[in-house]
Amino acid sequence: NAGVTQTPKFQVLKTGQSMTLQCAQDMNHEYMSWYRQDPGMGLRLIHYSVGAGITDQGEVPNGYNVSRSTTEDFPLRLLSAAPSQTSVYFCASSPWSGGETQYFGPGTRLLVL
Amino acid sequence: EDKVVQSPLSLVVHEGDTVTLNCSYEVTNFRSLLWYKQEKKAPTFLFMLTSSGIEKKSGRLSSILDKKELFSILNITATQTGDSAVYLCAVMRGGSNYQLIWGAGTKLIIKP
Numbered sequence: 505n506a507g508v509t510q511t512p513k514f515q516v517l518k519t520g521q522s523m524t525l526q527c528a529q530d531m532n533h534e535y536m537s538w539y540r541q542d543p544g545m546g547l548r549l550i551h552y553s554v555g556a557g558i559t560d561q562g563e564v565p566n567g568y569n570v571s572r573s574t575t576e577d578f579p580l581r582l583l584s585a586a587p588s589q590t591s592v593y594f595c596a597s598s599p600w601s602g603g604e605t606q607y608f609g610p611g612t613r614l615l616v617l
Numbered sequence: 618e619d620k621v622v623q624s625p626l627s628l629v630v631h632e633g634d635t636v637t638l639n640c641s642y643e644v645t646n647f648r649s650l651l652w653y654k655q656e657k658k659a660p661t662f663l664f665m666l667t668s669s670g671i672e673k674k675s676g677r678l679s680s681i682l683d684k685k686e687l688f689s690i691l692n693i694t695a696t697q698t699g700d701s702a703v704y705l706c707a708v709m710r711g712g713s714n715y716q717l718i719w720g721a722g723t724k725l726i727i728k729p
Contacts, residue, residue, distance in 0.1 A: 544626075546705060546720055546721040546722055547660075552716065554715065562716060563716075594659060604648070604651055604665050605651070605662050605665060606662070607662075608661075610658055610659055
């Protein structure tokens with residue numbers, strides 16, 4: 505199993521550009537989530553999904569969209585990038601029965617100029 | 618507002634020392650408390666605690682939860698340089714809204 509994969513590893517955007525961060529998992533997990541991690545602030549939940557076709561907002565959803573058309577994929581879209589979105593983004597998945605034990609992808613480092 | 622607070626924010630000790638990391642929380646519909654270790658990249662799971670007073674142990678690491686006083690501790694004995702990392706505490710909120718609330722982490726540095 506590849507586990508949780510994320511692409512790209514690093515991205516530079518200009519203010520106002522849009523892009524999609526990709527996340528995929530091959531463990532047949534129902535629960536998937538997106539976090540951003542900023543220095544000194546820990547992980548903050550952006551959006552999460554408890555199964556295909558179901559998504560919900562987390563703590564900091566503004567400026568981001570998600571969709572979950574399959575169990576495997578959970579892309580995160582930045583609609584119009586802003587410098588405040590410069591961060592490291594982690595995707596995670598978990599078996600729904602537990603929800604807690606989340607397996608993290610390697611992260612995407614995003615720089616918005 | 619739900620919150621998870623970790624202390625200290627950073628800690629520097631020498632190899633062989635024992636350290637105790639703290640995590641306190643105020644979270645509605647508490648379901649479980651988790652500890653993760655983060656080195657250069659993604660967090661990796663250490664422990665999940667759901668019941669008070671029951672110690673979870675893995676090698677030199679152990680953790681316990683106090684649901685009455687709303688805190689948990691993570692102990693590391695006979696520390697090694699490989700234990701240097703950021704240790705994250707998170708609380709799962711249950712009910713109809715399954716979300717992990719994360720602390721800011723404790724940065725642990727082990728000097729040889």
